Amino acid sequence: xxxxxAASRKPEDLTGLFGVTKWEPTETLAPDYNVAPTKDVxxxxxxxxxxxxxPEPVRQLRVxxxxxxxxxxxxxxxxxxxxxxRAETAAEKPSFRxxxxxRRCLIPADGYYEWVTGEGERQLEEQGRRKRGRKQxxxxxxxxxxxxxxxxxxxxxxxxxxxxxxxxxxxxxxxVITTAAETGELAGYEGRGPRALADIHPRMPLVIxxxxxxxxxxxxxxxxxxxxxxxxxxxxxxxxxxxxxMAVSNVANNGPELLDELPAPEEExxx
Numbered sequence: 044x045x046x047x048x049a050a051s052r053k054p055e056d057l058t059g060l061f062g063v064t065k066w067e068p069t070e071t072l073a074p075d076y077n078v079a080p081t082k083d084v085x086x087x088x089x090x091x092x093x094x095x096x097x098p099e100p101v102r103q104l105r106v107x108x109x110x111x112x113x114x115x116x117x118x119x120x121x122x123x124x125x126x127x128x129r130a131e132t133a134a135e136k137p138s139f140r141x142x143x144x145x146r147r148c149l150i151p152a153d154g155y156y157e158w159v160t161g162e163g164e165r166q167l168e169e170q171g172r173r174k175r176g177r178k179q180x181x182x183x184x185x186x187x188x189x190x191x192x193x194x195x196x197x198x199x200x201x202x203x204x205x206x207x208x209x210x211x212x213x214x215x216x217x218x219v220i221t222t223a224a225e226t227g228e229l230a231g232y233e234g235r236g237p238r239a240l241a242d243i244h245p246r247m248p249l250v251i252x253x254x255x256x257x258x259x260x261x262x263x264x265x266x267x268x269x270x271x272x273x274x275x276x277x278x279x280x281x282x283x284x285x286x287x288x289m290a291v292s293n294v295a296n297n298g299p300e301l302l303d304e305l306p307a308p309e310e311e312x313x314x
Contacts, residue, residue, distance in 0.1 A: 044127050045219040045248040048155035049076045061087045066104035076301045079294045080126040084109045088148040089260040111218035112200040113138045130222040130249050130274045142196035145262050150195040154184030157244045179308045180291050186230035186283040194220040194249040220249040227279030250277045
């Protein structure tokens, strides 16, 4: 799954990387090293510019709320349960199928966090000596230091309790698509720590490689077979994973120090 990630790149860096031609500086977000569900996040999408008079899609950098709210939802509360969409079933799920057909986006990230329960902690939990074992956080990031472009979907929701001209009358929300975690060896694996992403968690965000960005973002891409191909996992071995401090487990903590690599996990031996 993807329940927490880091996004620290400057808007001007993202606009150049993704070929963005429209973004509003007033929507600029500060670097966030502990992005949690329901936060506002930067997103890249192709869509006609409102009131421009042109139907042609334009590459935009927008700020959306993480946690997709379907257009038919009665309240926006459902968004907290829809932070992820499974690549294998998104085309059939009522909450995601329309967005998959026409409203796809890329969610830039430095990487994402995932938590692993240590062997000693699991034993204490099984013995009833702990209700829940402590978990060691890992940060998963591209081995070459590049931006991770997570596949996403976005949707519009109208709050019927508010007048048309109210700034919160319309919500634009998004979700991160996930896929089965890689079983191949992580980049830089040296025989210690997790060997593969699947050793950390059975799911991972679906990463879209640069050669697929244009097709993924293009609203004209509607052929089911093409979409299935775009939902295929990227090549294995592009990611590395390393342990980080327990501070990231508290959403109130935020800063570049959360990405500092530990020489070893804070918990007992995990693997």
